[in-house]
Amino acid sequence: MTVPTILKSETAQCSEHGQYHKHLVESFIGDRIWQGCPRCQFDAVHSPDDAIYKPAAAVRDARDLNARLIASDIPLRFRKATLDNYQTITSPAQQAIALRQCRDYAQGFEANWNVGRSMMLLGGLGTGKTHLGCAIAQHAIREFRAVARYTSALSIIRDVKSTFAKDAELTETKIYEALSTPDLLIVDEVGVQNGSDFERQVLFETINSRYERLQPTIVISNLSILAMRKCLGDRVVDRLSDHDGPAVLFNWASARGEA
Known part of the structure; x- marks a missing residue:
């Protein structure tokens, strides 16, 4: 702890x-x-x-x-993000659906954890994906005393690359082990990396190791589901979708900059 x-x-x-x-x-x-x-x-x-x-x-x-x-490493900006204070004013009907899906996942976290059910939050910039992802993590911690961790795809890739240095304190195995341990892992900004085979393999190892341990993962991305398959590969998306893992779509305009 x-x-x-x-x-x-x-x-x-x-x-x-x-x-x-x-x-x-x-x-x-x-x-x-x-x-x-x-x-x-x-x-x-x-x-x-x-x-x-x-x-x-x-x-x-x-x-x-x-x-x-x-x-949990939830960023300071999102520490006050909850399911109850998510605003559904940009596109009320669509946002209400997304909020309901996230609330259902959070309230049913124990059942989701039991089967390793993951989730994808997909859509444009500024649509509230990170807010709801962090809100789910907080709910799992507060209501179920789960161990949850927030990170980004670039952070994972950077951490794995750091193990290549001769004086590295951690091994690649230790990095993946730390990512496999939390009851819930939030991986944000998937798709902003360069898309190299190495990066794709790092993210596959992260998600697959959790999948094999029945540990849920929430992936947040600006990509569509088809672009996700191209970026990460069918195997990763299929693992995230196993046991009817929901793909929540955020298809409305950005709220950033609005009052």
């Missing part, structure tokens, strides 16, 4: 346990959280008294959720 970044530390005094280091830590939603005496927190979550245990357990669970959300 990724530990939230410590932004500031101060020496503090606990009336019961004496001096301790108080930490100001990063919060996923943008504010900051002061963490109090760790021994007090430990004692409280092990208390037989519900009046003491329950609020302490709520604090513990909130910290765990915060750490899971930060570990």
Whole structure:
């Protein structure tokens, strides 16, 4: 589990346990959280008294959720993206369909995870694909305590290429293993790469290894389904479509720049 970044530390005094280091830590939603005496927190979550245990357990669970959300690598711009605040004003009827498909996938995540059902979000720039992809990831983390990770196709390719250096700290196997581990992987910006055989193979390895482990993947792309087949190959698209994995189409004008 990724530990939230410590932004500031101060020496503090606990009336019961004496001096301790108080930490100001990063919060996923943008504010900051002061963490109090760790021994007090430990004692409280092990208390037989519900009046003491329950609020302490709520604090513990909130910290765990915060750490899971930060570990998802959802970009700062999309940390507030939810299914409920997605705007359906550019093309209301079509957007409502896309939102419903994404909501159905998110609410049924446990069943989707059980069979390794993936998803594709396809369409033009500025149509809300990344918003909904990140919203699904957040829902899976918050409601199912899933481990979700956001990345981009270019980041995956760059990470694999970095293993070719003589002084590389990670191996190619380690990179693919890390990508195979999360319960849900969001791969954004598929199709903006150069389209080389090497890049196509890297993305195939990423998606196929997850497919074999029954781990769902959500692919986000500006390409059409036919262009996806040309870019990634039929094998990849077929794996993403297995078990009726939905392809959600975002065929409306960009909302960027609108009030």
